[in-house]
Amino acid sequence: MSEFLLLAALFLLGTIALGFLRVHWGPSRADRIASAQLVGTGGVAMTLLLAAAGGNSAIIDVGLVLALLAAFAAVAFVKSTSADGAGDPEENDE
Amino acid sequence: MNAALLLDAGLCLLILTAAVLAMTGRDLFGAIAFFIVYGILIALAWVRLEAVDVALAEAAIGAGLTGVLLIGAWSLLRRAGVSEAHELSHWGLRLVAGLASAATTVVLAAAVLALPPGREGLAPLVTERLADHGVSNPVTGVLLDFRAYDTLMESIVLLVALVAVWALTPASAWGGVPGMRQHARPDGVLAMFGRLLPPIGLVMAVYLVWAGSSQPGGAFQAGTVLAAVWLLVVMAGIYDEPPISSGLLRTALVAGPAVFLAIGIAGLGAGALLAYPDEYAYGLILLIEFTLTFSIGATLALLVAGRARRAA
Numbered sequence: 460m461s462e463f464l465l466l467a468a469l470f471l472l473g474t475i476a477l478g479f480l481r482v483h484w485g486p487s488r489a490d491r492i493a494s495a496q497l498v499g500t501g502g503v504a505m506t507l508l509l510a511a512a513g514g515n516s517a518i519i520d521v522g523l524v525l526a527l528l529a530a531f532a533a534v535a536f537v538k539s540t541s542a543d544g545a546g547d548p549e550e551n552d553e
Numbered sequence: 554m555n556a557a558l559l560l561d562a563g564l565c566l567l568i569l570t571a572a573v574l575a576m577t578g579r580d581l582f583g584a585i586a587f588f589i590v591y592g593i594l595i596a597l598a599w600v601r602l603e604a605v606d607v608a609l610a611e612a613a614i615g616a617g618l619t620g621v622l623l624i625g626a627w628s629l630l631r632r633a634g635v636s637e638a639h640e641l642s643h644w645g646l647r648l649v650a651g652l653a654s655a656a657t658t659v660v661l662a663a664a665v666l667a668l669p670p671g672r673e674g675l676a677p678l679v680t681e682r683l684a685d686h687g688v689s690n691p692v693t694g695v696l697l698d699f700r701a702y703d704t705l706m707e708s709i710v711l712l713v714a715l716v717a718v719w720a721l722t723p724a725s726a727w728g729g730v731p732g733m734r735q736h737a738r739p740d741g742v743l744a745m746f747g748r749l750l751p752p753i754g755l756v757m758a759v760y761l762v763w764a765g766s767s768q769p770g771g772a773f774q775a776g777t778v779l780a781a782v783w784l785l786v787v788m789a790g791i792y793d794e795p796p797i798s799s800g801l802l803r804t805a806l807v808a809g810p811a812v813f814l815a816i817g818i819a820g821l822g823a824g825a826l827l828a829y830p831d832e833y834a835y836g837l838i839l840l841i842e843f844t845l846t847f848s849i850g851a852t853l854a855l856l857v858a859g860r861a862r863r864a865a
Binding site: 468509515545 | 781
């Protein structure tokens with residue numbers, strides 16, 4: 460069972476490697492940051508698989524912290540694209 | 554070939570690739586994106602090495618705070634008219650930075666290679682002595698008891714770093730508020746995010762510091778989560794940063810190290826500086842952990858926010 464879970468984690472690592480292509484090539488900044496988010500999502504899934512494979516529930520906490528905080532870089536990026544750098548692109552959608 | 558070996562080899566390969574692409578990429582923003590990716594992968598590597606305490610810290614710092622800090626810095630640079638790395642520093646400076654990094658790597662590698670093979674180090678001693686003390690997580694036991702001296706110094710170093718950042722404040726903004734006033738559409742996604750995630754982060758932080766006494770977790774990880782959710786509240790425009798002259802804020806900053814130091818000095822009565830009397834050790838360590846969490850959170854959040862830029 461744990462061998463299967465590790466193989467599943469290996470598959471996720473492969474999807475993370477594919478995400479690298481988009482982080483590297485872009486072309487837009489949104490492409491780069493979105494694929495960095497994809498790596499974060501893959502990372503959360505991998506922690507869950509590793510927790511089950513190793514029987515160590517504390518690893519799930521790493522996944523929880525990643526899940527909570529991985530989106531913060533995207534928030535910072537979205538703010539940086541607003542007109543004065545302190546706003547929110549949605550403010551113009553009135 | 555077994556799956557564990559393939560997984561570890563693949564992880565190492567991706568970590569090295571992310572590091573090389575972050576350093577050699579021509580696009581400054583691309584380098585930041587790879588640095589964030591690198592942090593996530595390093596957290597996974599610590600999980601594979603069964604150092605879950607370190608993985609938690611790396612996940613919170615690498616995925617949470619560093620991304621916000623670097624993208625914020627990039628945004629400010631771009632608005633100041635600098636868009637790419639080669640406009641920032643002289644090649645000589647980069648050469649010195651590269652040599653210093655290479656030297657650090659060599660020293661670290663030499664230290665690892667100098668470890669005697671096949672020895673368990675101090676782990677059996679820590680496990681043996683941990684039973685006499687309050688906590689059952691060996692990492693927390695080492696950080697807050699056996700090597701409490703180091704942890705006390707580190708919590709003070711964080712404060713010194715903040716003092717160094719504040720020292721950059723121009724006289725006109727002294728005592729004022731860090732960063733720009735953030736704003737967002739009141740019914741938008743960002744504002745919703747800023748109201749939804751902080752309560753979850755608060756619960757997560759309390760859980761991490763509480764869990765730290767018996768399993769991976771602790772004040773530093775929990776403090777980082779607190780700092781990150783506070784930054785989210787500010788970025789969503791819900792609350793503004795406090796002015797750096799605020800007495801309440803300064804109390805929050807020094808409370809952790811002060812309580813730690815006071816309990817340490819009181820330990821003189823039990824025989825030595827930073828010695829806890831056995832019957833109170835658990836409660837005292839928890840008290841230190843919780844106040845340190847609060848202070849570390851406040852310090853990290855203000856380090857990311859930077860110097861004061863406008864009047865209170």
